[in-house]
Amino acid sequence: MVSGDRISRRKALKAISNVAAAGAIVGAGVVGAIGGFMAGSTTGGAQQTVTETRTREVTKTVTATKTVTAGAPTGGNPIKIGxxxxxxxxxxVYGKWYERTTVAAVNLINEMGGIDGRPIELVIEDDGTDPQRGAQVVEKFALEHKVDFILGALFSNVVLAAAPRAGELKIPYFAVSEGYHVPSGKLNRYSFQPGITDVRSQTQAVAGWIVENLGKKITMVFPDYAFGYDHRDWFGKAARDLGGEILELIPIPPTETTFTKYFPKVPADTEVLYHVMVGPAVLTFVKEMGEFFGSKRPEIFGFIDSLEGVAIDSPGLEFLEGTYFWEAFPRYLDGYDTPYHRFFREKVGVDENGADVNDPKSVATYSHMFSCWETLFIIKETVEQSGYTRRSPEDYRAFIETLENFRWFNEGNQHPQGAKLFNGRLHQGFGQQFISRVENGRLKTVYRTKIEDSVYESDVDYTKQPL
Amino acid sequence: MSLEVTLFLGLLDGVVFGLIMALIALGLSIAFGVMRIVNVAHGEFYMLGAVIAWYATTYLGNFILGLIIAPAAVIGLAAIVERTVLRKINYNPESTIVATIGLLYIIQQLVLAIYGPYAYNVEPPFYLRVDFPWFGYSGYKLSIAFVSPLIMGLTALFIFKTRLGLYMRATQQDREIAQAFGVPVGRVYMASFALGAALAAIAGVLVVPFLQAYYLMGLEALLISFMIVIIGGLGSLKGTLVAALIIGVIDGVVSVFFSPTLAKIVGSVLVAAVLLVRPTGLFGAER
Amino acid sequence: MYVANKGLGKALALHIGVIAGFFILQFIVPPFHAAMLTRIMVLATYAIGYNILLGYTGLMSLGHAMFFATGLYAAGLSVIYYGLPPLEALPLAILLSAVMSATMGAITLRTSGVFFLIVTMIFSQVFFLTTLYFNMITGGEEGLVLTRYLKPISLGLFSVELTDSVVKYNFALIIFSIAFLFSLWLTRSPVGRVLIAIRENDERAEMLGYNIYKYKLLAFTMSGTISGMAGAAYALVFAYIGSALASILYSINPLLWTLLGGAGTTIGPIIGTGLMIYIIDFTSGITSSYLIVVGITLMLLVLAFPPGIVGAIKRRWIRWLP
Incomplete structure (x- = not known):
């Protein structure tokens, strides 16, 4: 599914001159743009404008320098993104890679000439993965730093505490979480999640393949809180609709550190063990699962969340050989080798195996972090097309309405994971998903879902809410 | 899986878990018994043990080295803390709690800054999957059931057969009298604190092959140790072992049949019950 | 009694001055700091509650998060599931916190010293686990958002919305003022004097014929109830409830704030809370390990500065400080 297949249906093409800079509406444009980016990033040492200073205010500020692409206006007051x-x-672990991806994307945008000719000033705040701190950070962004937009959190509890505050303060908040909070209607007109597919559609997209290829009698292991319930409810529904049967549900509390005791609950006639875990103990979970079942294991299908940031060839994971994983974006480059993907990897500094180019032990949270990158480009495109200039109710209205009217974000350097179908009523983006098999201690992609597989019907309509 | 098999697994898992926690709780209990202080950073010594073992195994390529280096390093740290902090506040129980909470955060955040937020584990010294007729179990984990009592036995030997151990027991019974008889109480304190920390660190090393070393792993271990020492009685060796097995088995069995969260709730209710009947714990001295 | 009214006028003036100061600040400070102050007032209320037990009774608890969270969940869940208006959810939450803290006090006060600390910590952890266990209701770790369910507060002729920053600020101010004035009243009441006597020497207090268990239980209950009120205010003002707010960090926070400001002074907890929240906010921009600041502060407090800020001021300069 390459972008050339797609015809842009966006309505608001009010700033045609920006289209070239925004790049990549049709395939040819993308290739040209890549050349441009490469050139931009190699001329002069300007990419070093990112200073790793740890001062509070503008932790990583990049100003548009002389190296920006010709034709793009320079200077201007920056657009601030919290x-x-x-x-x-x-x-x-996620935070580390989210930050790295975000900084890489901001650098790139600034090298390209910024947003609408204005450089991005990125203001970074740690929320400690703590909901109360998360809400406080939103206040700080809105009231003290006076940012234009907020690029949001990953963990659902933080998003759920922070996004309503952003709504109250009337500032657009972009979740990069994959949680089912934005499209469920729990949040508000100011919350968006365009850059990563939500859990409900992820599970729906892979359910068919699982039922068809692995088996119909399924036992699910999932974290005992809302993120896990989204899996339970939506995968369960999708699998049953396709003739599958959920034999047993095994919720595991997020604080758990040993897991052997849960496995006796897996019924003997289970054909597929479906697992998704989060947190630091994921590796133990997978290892103990292996020890418990040995060679008598059922087919195993997991969400890569269970092993995000963990090397597949870690000691004790040998038994994973031959099991399957959902991935949003293949950790190993060959799983989806496109020029855009290579470009993204290079800019973020990830090697072919999904680890830090400088430290092969440091494995990226590859199936999630691209969302920061893609979301930033969506903000850029929306600003440019809506004519947003400053923090004012009118400009925010234009921004939000323009974003709500987007239909497609095409594959390209901006969207290396693939094209995104955007549902403006749900404020949610939908993309393709990958299924990979563990072979020789690495992941080999065996199937790619269609975007249509991810789409679901919903009554949620944020566009009806007042601004 | 049949009821008996599930019960068997619950017991097995519970005993292994209990025996590890017993080591940590024993460390806490020794420091309390001799010095009458509670070290809230005790869980962090456990975590440090695990993290250092990971470094030793990864960079020196030897797990057994980790088993030596980790406790040694933690003993050093504990001795410094004892000298520069605990002695300065005169072992006041409440100040000690506040200071060790501070220490908890300092250790935790330094590990976060240096080791990072990852959870790594190491290759066990031997890999063996024990194949029961109904399910498999980690051979390494099973070996803990022998190693942990061995270490507790050595600790008991130390306490009951060496001069320093004698001093420790004397100080535990009556500090002033011990001092009057020439026991170097200051050094005994330092030794007790360090010994307690070393036990936690050893437990940390032992778990790295099957749990991961992770900067936030200390708190849960601390809370379980607290439960153990409350039930067993602070300062009692025998009580610690018995209580650890009780807590472990409850955890294992309730977990396999119901839910691990419920197991922890049941464990805590047991703590409440013990306190109501015997405020000093099952084996604690009457006050 | 001779001492009874000594300094009362000054103390009262000071307390009313602090409240008036907070009231005026909202017109002066920029919006970000108004939001910070809102948070500080709610959390200072929690510290005031904690201080009643630590500062005036001498009992150190490591489990007050369970009371804070009782108020939080009682208010939050009653708003979400029963559609209670804020001004009905608040008293309900206060009542439940009182019941909870009286029950917990009755059990934990059977112990003393370090056992008391450990036991309060364990029970609080049970509470935390319970919020996870019943996550179908509580939302567990992920939590629940109240915004959609919060009804306006009706004030006779007109009504106000808790989503409005100004309303949040003044709601927090009222909660804070209640707790603050209560703590002043307590220190000067006969009950408060007995509590201080227990703190100084419980054996002597017992010999004087006071039933110290009853007085401790009373202090424990008052302390837990105010903590619960703060939790309820937190849920209503920040429109979020989640089990992170019942975790051990939220038991340690009020201890830290109180010690920093000065245990056993009415103003100390407020100074400590305000200072620490600003310090954390400031350092989190500099270092990702900002919790290390919490650690170092705690260490320094016990090693070099046991009386805390207001405690030191009281000793050296202003002896009438309550």
């Missing part, structure tokens, strides 16, 4: 990140607390 980035709420889990630097500490249980989300810290």
């Amino acid at each position: 980035f709420e990140v889990h630097r500490t607390g249980i989300g810290a």
Whole structure:
């Protein structure tokens, strides 16, 4: 599914001159744009404008320099984006990679000439993966730093505490979480999640393949809180609709550290064990599962969340050989080798195996972090098309209405994971999903879902809410 | 799986878990018994043990080295803390709690800054999957059931057969009298604190092959140790072992049949019950 | 009694001055700091509650998060599931916190010293686990958002919305003022004097014929109830409830705030809370390990500065400080 197949249906093409800069509406444009980006990033040492200073205000500010692409206006007062990140607390592994991806995307945008000719000023705050701190960070962004937009959190509890505050303060908040909070209608007109598919559609997209290829009698293991319930409810529904049968549900509390005791609950006639875990103990979970079942295991299908940030060839994971994982974006480059994907990997600094180019032990949270990158480009495109200039009710209205009218974000350097179908009523984006098999201690992608597989009907309509 | 098999697994898992927690709780209990202080950063010594073992195994390539280096390093740290902090506040129980909460955060955040937010584990020294007729179990984990009592036995030997152990027992019974008889109480305190920390660190090393070393792992261990020492009685060796097995088995069995969260709730209710009947714990000295 | 009214006028003036100061600040400070102050007033209420037990009775608890969370969940869940208006959810939450703290006090006060600390910590952890266990109702770790369910507060002729920043600020101010004035009243009441006597020497207090268990239980209950009121205010003002707010960090926070400001002074908890929240806010911009600041502060407090800020001021300069 390449972007060339798609015809842009966006309505608001009011700033045609920006289209070229925004790049990549049709395939040819993308290739040209890549050349442009590459050139932009190699001329001069300007990419070093990102200073790793740890001062509070503008932690990572990049100003548009002489190296920006010709034709793009320079200077102008910056567009401020507040980035709420889990630097500490249980989300810290994700936070590290989210920050890295975000900084890479901001650098790139600024090298390209910024947003509408204005550089992005990124203001980063740690929320400690703590909901109360998360809400406080939103206040800080809105009231003290006076940012234009907020790039939001990953962990659902933080998003759920922070997004309503952003709504009250009337500032657009972009979740990068995959949680089913935005499209469920729990949040507000100011909350968006365009950059990553939500759990409900992820599970729906892979259910058919599982029932067809692995088996119909399924036992589910999932975290005992809302994120897990989304899996339970939506995967369960999708699987049953397709003739599958859920034999047993095994919720595991998020604080758990040993898991062997849960496995006796798996019925003997289980054909597929479906697992999704989060948190630091995921590796133990997978290992103990292996020890317990040995060679007598059922087919195993997991969400890569169970092993995000963990090397597949870690000691004790040998038994994973031959099991399957959902991925949003293949950790190993060859799973989806496109020029855009290569470009993204290079810019973020991830090697072919999904680890830090400088430290092969540091494995990226690859199936989630692209959302920061893609969301930033969506903000850029929306600003440019809506004519947003400053923090005012009118400009925010234009921004939000323009975003709500988007239908497609095409594949390209801006959207390396693939095209996104955007539902403006749900404020949610939908993309393709990947299924990979563990072979020789690495993940090999075996199936790619269609975007249509992810789409569901819903009554939620944020556009009816007042601004 | 049949009821008996499930029960068997619950017991097995519970005993292994209990025996590890017993090591940590024993450390807490020794420091309390001799010094009358509660070290809230005790769980962090456990965590440090695990993290250092990971470094040792990864960079020196030897798990057994980790088993030596980790406790040694933690003993050093504990000795410094004892000298520069606990002695300065005169072992006041409440100040000690506040200071060790502070220490907890300092250790935790330093580990976060240096080791990072990841959860890593190491290759067990031997890999063996024990194949019961109904399910498989980690051979390494099973070996804990022998290693942990061995270490507790060595600790008991130390306390009952060495001069320093004698001093410790004397100080535990009556500090002033011990001092009057020439026991170097200051050094005994330092030794007790360090010994307690070392036990936690050893437990940390032992778990890295099957749990991961992770900067936030200390708190849960601390809370379970608290439950154990409350039930067993602070300062009692025998009580600690018995209570650890009780807590472990409850955890294992309730977990397999119902839910682990419920198991922890049941454990805590047991703590409440013990307190109502015997405020000093099952084996604690009457006050 | 001779001492009874000594300094009362000054103390009262000071307390009313602090409240008036908070009232005026909302017209002066920029919106971000108004939001910070809102948070500080709610959390200072929690610290005031904690201080009643630590500062005036000498009992150190490591489990007050369970009372804070009782208020939080009682208010939050009654708003979400029963559609209670804020001004009905609040008293309900206060009542439940009182019941909860009286029950917990009756059990935990059977112990003393470090056992008391450990036991309060364990029970609080049970409470935390319970919120996770019943996550179908509580939302567990992920929590629940109240915004959609919060009804306007009706004030006779007109009504106000708790989503409005100004309303949030003044709602927090009222809650805070109640707790603050209550703590002043308590320190000067006969009950408060007995509590202080227990703190100074419980054996002597017992010999004087006071039933110290009853007095401790009373203090424990008052302390837990105010903590619960703060929790309820937190749920209503910040429109979020979640089990992170019942975790051990929220038991340690009021201890830290109180010690920093000065245990056993009515103003100390407020100074400590305000200072610490600003320090954390400031350092989190500099270092990702900002909790290390909490650690270092705690260490320094016990090593070098046991009386806390207001405690030191009281000793050295203003002896009439309550």
